[in-house]
Amino acid sequence: MKKRIRLTVAYDGTAYCGWQIQNNGKTIQGELNRCLEELLGHPVETMGASRTDAGVHALGNVAVFDTDSRIPAEKFSYALNQRLPDDIRIQDSQEVDPDFHPRYRESEKTYRYQILNRRFPLPTQRLYSYFYHYPLDAAKMQEAASILVGRHDFASFCGAGAQVKTTVRLVTGFSVERKGDMICLQVSGRGFLYNMVRIFAGTLIEVGNGVYPPEHVQEILDARDRGAAGPTAPACGLTLLGIRFLET
Amino acid sequence: MKKRIRLTVAYDGTAYCGWQIQNNGKTIQGELNRCLEELLGHPVETMGASRTDAGVHALGNVAVFDTDSRIPAEKFSYALNQRLPDDIRIQDSQEVDPDFHPRYRESEKTYRYQILNRRFPLPTQRLYSYFYHYPLDAAKMQEAASILVGRHDFASFCGAGAQVKTTVRLVTGFSVERKGDMICLQVSGRGFLYNMVRIFAGTLIEVGNGVYPPEHVQEILDARDRGAAGPTAPACGLTLLGIRFLET
Numbered sequence: 001m002k003k004r005i006r007l008t009v010a011y012d013g014t015a016y017c018g019w020q021i022q023n024n025g026k027t028i029q030g031e032l033n034r035c036l037e038e039l040l041g042h043p044v045e046t047m048g049a050s051r052t053d054a055g056v057h058a059l060g061n062v063a064v065f066d067t068d069s070r071i072p073a074e075k076f077s078y079a080l081n082q083r084l085p086d087d088i089r090i091q092d093s094q095e096v097d098p099d100f101h102p103r104y105r106e107s108e109k110t111y112r113y114q115i116l117n118r119r120f121p122l123p124t125q126r127l128y129s130y131f132y133h134y135p136l137d138a139a140k141m142q143e144a145a146s147i148l149v150g151r152h153d154f155a156s157f158c159g160a161g162a163q164v165k166t167t168v169r170l171v172t173g174f175s176v177e178r179k180g181d182m183i184c185l186q187v188s189g190r191g192f193l194y195n196m197v198r199i200f201a202g203t204l205i206e207v208g209n210g211v212y213p214p215e216h217v218q219e220i221l222d223a224r225d226r227g228a229a230g231p232t233a234p235a236c237g238l239t240l241l242g243i244r245f246l247e248t
Numbered sequence: 249m250k251k252r253i254r255l256t257v258a259y260d261g262t263a264y265c266g267w268q269i270q271n272n273g274k275t276i277q278g279e280l281n282r283c284l285e286e287l288l289g290h291p292v293e294t295m296g297a298s299r300t301d302a303g304v305h306a307l308g309n310v311a312v313f314d315t316d317s318r319i320p321a322e323k324f325s326y327a328l329n330q331r332l333p334d335d336i337r338i339q340d341s342q343e344v345d346p347d348f349h350p351r352y353r354e355s356e357k358t359y360r361y362q363i364l365n366r367r368f369p370l371p372t373q374r375l376y377s378y379f380y381h382y383p384l385d386a387a388k389m390q391e392a393a394s395i396l397v398g399r400h401d402f403a404s405f406c407g408a409g410a411q412v413k414t415t416v417r418l419v420t421g422f423s424v425e426r427k428g429d430m431i432c433l434q435v436s437g438r439g440f441l442y443n444m445v446r447i448f449a450g451t452l453i454e455v456g457n458g459v460y461p462p463e464h465v466q467e468i469l470d471a472r473d474r475g476a477a478g479p480t481a482p483a484c485g486l487t488l489l490g491i492r493f494l495e496t
Contacts, residue, residue: 010371011372012371012372057371059370059372081368086369087371089368089369089370089371091367119339120325120337120338120339122307122337123258123259124259124260124375124376126334127372128372
């Protein structure tokens with residue numbers, strides 16, 4: 001009997017060309033497919049919820065695959081973790097409806113972007129945050145972030161090369177918090193455009209350092225032009241924290 | 249005019265064979281000497297406060313070197329950071345008395361040992377913590393840690409191969425705190441024996457998982473025998489947070 005298994009996947013994206021399998025270059029999906037094939041003895045094509053970019057990390061990306069194996073669903077996490085490289089670890093495995101598709105099912109994703117804001121870089125933080133030397137005002141960044149919450153046309157925050165029908169998205173929450181030297185942006189929404197969170201981060205940095213006043217973010221939104229927003233902040237600062245699937 | 253410069257050094261120890269220079273294998277001291285020689289054009293021999301082991305990290309190790317260069321002392325941090333690999337970063341540089349020797353000057357060192365205590369490993373934490381699957385009781389670990397505070401003969405917590413006149417040391421503070429999935433041990437003292445903090449960690453884990461009751465740590469101390477204590481916990485969990493030099 002065919003069944004569909006859902007995996008919650010955590011990874012350190014440093015060494016990978018991103019989630020999506022490609023001909024040249026190591027990918028998270030490629031490693032998962034390879035380990036599943038080793039385990040099951042048949043070709044496996046996982047389907048992921050979020051195709052994170054090269055260098056982006058995850059605590060809770062989601063993927064599904066189909067198998068008629070008699071291995072109990074909850075055992076896949078252990079069996080895969082024994083085969084996967086140590087920068088990928090399954091956090092949970094369970095059986096789901098055969099028609100559950102993590103990319104097409106409505107969901108809310110939560111991302112974190114970390115900015116290390118101090119005089120000198122810290123080597124033990126370099127892989128999971130973006131180092132930024134000049135002082136940043138987290139309160140102003142929060143003011144700007146709040147403008148981005150809601151249903152808006154985020155064309156100004158969409159990376160080049162994206163092919164989408166609409167650039168309207170719903171951002172459900174956006175917090176900016178300083179914890180010591182680390183500024184943590186946490187943003188939730190129903191789907192994100194290409195590079196959207198990294199352009200949010202690059203733009204909020206320009207607010208935090210005083211280049212723009214917080215309210216200028218409204219003008220950036222209204223411009224519907226990628227050129228109006230700040231730069232795309234580096235991938236290493238970004239982590240997909242988790243995905244919550246909504247009832248349909 | 250010869251002057252002595254003190255550097256505060258942070259590093260990710262993952263890729264290194266430890267602090268101390270050696271013929272084969274990359275070391276923190278080796279990288280520092282090489283970059284200083286490039287910068288100054290003369291041979292340089294740095295002297296470090298703490299010869300951390302392979303894989304151990306630091307936020308604030310300390311090293312000194314002598315030079316008659318006219319580069320202002322506080323500029324060395326910037327000049328070195330441009331040359332050092334990105335897993336080593338100078339946090340501070342300043343001139344000190346020519347007789348200041350970081351290893352022989354009385355000091356208090358503070359170490360942190362991180363234990364990731366949850367069902368599955370997290371790839372983004374794997375380089376800076378020791379993953380431990382079975383539940384740990386942080387309150388019991390704190391009880392055991394408190395027994396270790398004070399001036400004691402720590403022979404039971406001294407790794408093999410150490411050549412020291414005495415195994416008596418003063419531990420000035422030892423806290424155990426759970427922050428979510430992470431158990432953080434933080435221990436301060438006037439000098440530590442070889443592998444002492446890692447044997448503390450290995451022993452406290454045996455208390456946290458219920459193998460020993462907390463008060464058994466007193467018997468381990470009294471035994472003055474390395475065989476009485478728990479295993480040496482892995483290097484990756486250990487970070488030298490900082491060194492405070494005492495007035496002499």
